[in-house]
Amino acid sequence: MNNLQKHYQQLSELKGRPELLIHICCGVCSVYPLIYLRKYFRISIFFSNSNIYPYEEFERRLEALKTYLKHLDDPEIKLIVDAYDNEGYTKKLSVFKDEPEGGKRCRICYRLRMEETFRYASRHGYAYCTTVMSISNRKNANWINEIGEELQKLYPNTTYLYADFKKDDGITRNERMNKELNLYHQNYCGCIYSLMERNND
Numbered sequence: 001m002n003n004l005q006k007h008y009q010q011l012s013e014l015k016g017r018p019e020l021l022i023h024i025c026c027g028v029c030s031v032y033p034l035i036y037l038r039k040y041f042r043i044s045i046f047f048s049n050s051n052i053y054p055y056e057e058f059e060r061r062l063e064a065l066k067t068y069l070k071h072l073d074d075p076e077i078k079l080i081v082d083a084y085d086n087e088g089y090t091k092k093l094s095v096f097k098d099e100p101e102g103g104k105r106c107r108i109c110y111r112l113r114m115e116e117t118f119r120y121a122s123r124h125g126y127a128y129c130t131t132v133m134s135i136s137n138r139k140n141a142n143w144i145n146e147i148g149e150e151l152q153k154l155y156p157n158t159t160y161l162y163a164d165f166k167k168d169d170g171i172t173r174n175e176r177m178n179k180e181l182n183l184y185h186q187n188y189c190g191c192i193y194s195l196m197e198r199n200n201d
């Protein structure tokens with residue numbers, strides 16, 4: 001079974017609308033996944049993105065998410081903002097600072113943020129947890145789902161929800177909705193290395 005098939009199987013086995021903690025990296029990536037998932041889950045968002053450099057950019061992405069939540073006007077969706085520690089985070093990424101975007105550094109980056117999400121979900125009794133990152137064409141959805149599977153073993157009381165939000169027209173819908181909303185759209189992935197890469201281009 002591929003990740004999408006696993007996702008649909010999980011949805012078909014749901015009982016009621018369980019609580020889901022979803023890691024969200026920015027406003028742009030949250031648009032379609034939130035509309036889609038709220039049919040199945042009671043959603044809390046975990047904004048855990050110490051990768052983002054500089055802090056002003058972290059704030060811009062968070063503001064874009066808040067703008068979208070205001071637009072959704074859904075009192076059921078909660079927003080949890082994790083602590084920001086770009087210095088500590090960048091140290092962990094620095095081993096692979098010369099890798100291009102999409103390389104080994106990104107796998108570490110996915111894992112760090114997903115593990116924070118799992119830890120929080122497990123500690124606070126969420127039945128499910130996942131990340132929105134697979135909506136992006138620039139992110140490796142297979143790695144994301146592999147990491148989810150690994151973390152599930154470390155935090156067995158929370159189930160990882162397999163996902164590839166870009167599939168089944170997800171990415172087209174997300175882009176269309178973003179155009180209508182006119183949310184802030186960043187032009188680099190997030191870390192200082194991706195910012196340098198963009199500036200060099």
Ligand code: SF4
Pocket residue numbers: 051093101102105106107109110189190191192193194
């Ligand atoms: S390019 Fe993006 S995913 Fe890769 S390490 Fe930087 S912020 Fe993380």
